[in-house]
Amino acid sequence: MPSSDRKVDWVLPGGKPGEMGYCTRCGQGLSVNLPQPVPIALACMNAFVEMHSKCPPGNYVENPPMSPSEWAHGRDTGTSSLTIYSAITGKSSLHGRYDIPHDPDDFGRCYRLLQLFPAWRAQLYKAIELCPEWRPFVDAWDELTALFESAGWHDQSKKPKGDGGKMYKRMKELEKIAEESHAE
Numbered sequence: 001m002p003s004s005d006r007k008v009d010w011v012l013p014g015g016k017p018g019e020m021g022y023c024t025r026c027g028q029g030l031s032v033n034l035p036q037p038v039p040i041a042l043a044c045m046n047a048f049v050e051m052h053s054k055c056p057p058g059n060y061v062e063n064p065p066m067s068p069s070e071w072a073h074g075r076d077t078g079t080s081s082l083t084i085y086s087a088i089t090g091k092s093s094l095h096g097r098y099d100i101p102h103d104p105d106d107f108g109r110c111y112r113l114l115q116l117f118p119a120w121r122a123q124l125y126k127a128i129e130l131c132p133e134w135r136p137f138v139d140a141w142d143e144l145t146a147l148f149e150s151a152g153w154h155d156q157s158k159k160p161k162g163d164g165g166k167m168y169k170r171m172k173e174l175e176k177i178a179e180e181s182h183a184e
Contacts, residue, residue, distance in 0.1 A: 011049050015075045021048055022075060025055035027062065064116065071116060081109040083134070087126035098131040100178060104148065104167050111148055133178035140174055
């Protein structure tokens with residue numbers, strides 16, 4: 001996040017496609033015509049944080065997406081979760097590339113996508129067709145889900161009980177397996 005001295009936990013990086021950040025208290029997103037030089041992007045983020053430093057809590061509740069398309073244009077997406085979306089819907093990735101989840105945050109976006117559309121869990125194998133590196137992750141999905149849930153990462157209303165270290169380590173092992181099998 002920005003280098004501002006002010007700590008504003010409710011202003012987050014990322015967001016909907018095209019957003020650099022957003023305020024979880026009022027719902028406003030920061031859209032900047034990218035690419036920009038880093039100092040300009042940081043200045044924009046710092047100004048956005050300052051603008052939203054006094055936003056009162058409770059004014060904005062993001063409605064859950066009602067369709068896969070709504071989800072894809074929402075704020076809880078990433079390359080790995082969009083890979084699942086593309087594999088199952090047949091629509092190309094909004095990011096233009098496909099990838100695996102690299103850390104518990106990435107996995108969380110995939111996890112929440114499959115919570116929204118539970119029937120997709122049975123079709124997760126389709127991600128392998130777009131990105132072969134997905135194979136070990138698909139094979140270990142139930143194990144990763146158990147690690148994610150046991151650390152408390154699945155409940156966004158509470159602070160996780162764990163730091164995700166076990167999960168992160170396991171994900172890196174799976175990533176290494178994927179790299180080795182892809183190199184063959």
